[in-house]
Amino acid sequence: MQSSKIALALGLAAAATLAQAQSFPSKPIRLIIPFAPGGTTDIVGRGAADQMSRILGQPVVVENRAGGGGSIGADAIAKAAPDGYTIGISTVSTMAVNPACNPKLSYDPIKDFKPITNLANVANVIAVNPNFPAKDYKEFLAALKANPGKYSYATSGTCAFGHMLGEQFKVSTKTFMVHIPYRGAGPALNDVLAGQVPIMVDNLPSSMPYIKAGKLRPIVVAWNKRIDALPNVPTFGELGLKEPNDPAWYGLVAPAGTPDDVIKKLNEAAVKALQDKDFQQRLRAAGAEPSGNTPAEHSAEIKKEFEKMKHLVKVQNIKLEQ
Numbered sequence: 001m002q003s004s005k006i007a008l009a010l011g012l013a014a015a016a017t018l019a020q021a022q023s024f025p026s027k028p029i030r031l032i033i034p035f036a037p038g039g040t041t042d043i044v045g046r047g048a049a050d051q052m053s054r055i056l057g058q059p060v061v062v063e064n065r066a067g068g069g070g071s072i073g074a075d076a077i078a079k080a081a082p083d084g085y086t087i088g089i090s091t092v093s094t095m096a097v098n099p100a101c102n103p104k105l106s107y108d109p110i111k112d113f114k115p116i117t118n119l120a121n122v123a124n125v126i127a128v129n130p131n132f133p134a135k136d137y138k139e140f141l142a143a144l145k146a147n148p149g150k151y152s153y154a155t156s157g158t159c160a161f162g163h164m165l166g167e168q169f170k171v172s173t174k175t176f177m178v179h180i181p182y183r184g185a186g187p188a189l190n191d192v193l194a195g196q197v198p199i200m201v202d203n204l205p206s207s208m209p210y211i212k213a214g215k216l217r218p219i220v221v222a223w224n225k226r227i228d229a230l231p232n233v234p235t236f237g238e239l240g241l242k243e244p245n246d247p248a249w250y251g252l253v254a255p256a257g258t259p260d261d262v263i264k265k266l267n268e269a270a271v272k273a274l275q276d277k278d279f280q281q282r283l284r285a286a287g288a289e290p291s292g293n294t295p296a297e298h299s300a301e302i303k304k305e306f307e308k309m310k311h312l313v314k315v316q317n318i319k320l321e322q
Contacts, residue, residue, distance in 0.1 A: 034073025205287030
């Protein structure tokens with residue numbers, strides 16, 4: 001008798017879950033972007049929201065929840081009801097760098113989220129002020145090796161993605177540069193352009209206008225092939241530096257416990273959104289390349305990057321308070 005009651009309860013629960021998934025979405029969806037308006041994260045998130053609203057037949061309402069290097073917004077995504085009506089943008093910063101730098105963070109990037117897809121990838125760059133005594137990668141590396149600790153590099157902040165890329169580069173090349181953290185890429189770029197700091201490590205989109213204007217000299221990029229606009233600039237990969245060559249990515253995640261059928265619908269909508277030509281054009285104009293992979297593939301990306309960042313933090317003894 002007891003077993004039949006349990007079976008009935010399980011059957012009713014399964015039926016309820018199926019009904020929920022079939023009717024999903026029946027109301028607006030909230031999309032949390034864990035950074036302030038503007039910038040690549042916002043462009044990717046808002047573009048996805050616009051297209052997914054059309055595809056799903058319900059508004060996907062953007063909520064910018066900035067602070068803590070993205071950790072405040074990520075925490076809000078993790079703690080939301082796991083019903084598919086709150087989703088959020090995942091980034092290397094929120095899902096790998098922040099948790100690796102701060103073990104006391106309020107969320108776990110692996111246990112507390114259910115990946116939906118990688119929306120877009122973005123190249124990264126090491127660039128120098130034109131007065132730097134190196135015209136290409138070979139000369140750049142020689143200058144660093146000949147002068148350990150003489151040169152400094154600017155980034156958007158301690159434990160920001162640029163900081164971690166700079167540290168990974170140092171480990172991979174056995175060189176030493178001094179890290180100078182700023183409160184955002186803008187102030188960092190200003191000081192590199194003014195010559196106060198010689199080297200910039202950054203996402204390519206924010207540095208590209210200055211590269212095109214001749215105010216920054218690109219040395220090496222993190223991407224799977226040479227950038228069309230920078231045909232003479234090598235990738236880390238072709239130089240034999242595998243670890244620094246991973247791009248930055250911007251994905252979609254839901255809270256852990258969100259039903260698989262709901263994740264499937266969200267994934268299908270996001271992938272279809274990325275097929276829109278106008279959205280693709282907006283992404284590429286921002287320096288981002290559309291992706292649109294499976295939940296399992298984005299999950300693997302998150303795990304790989306988190307493990308890599310944990311190792312880097314340990315090897316380089318990186319601390320948030322430094």
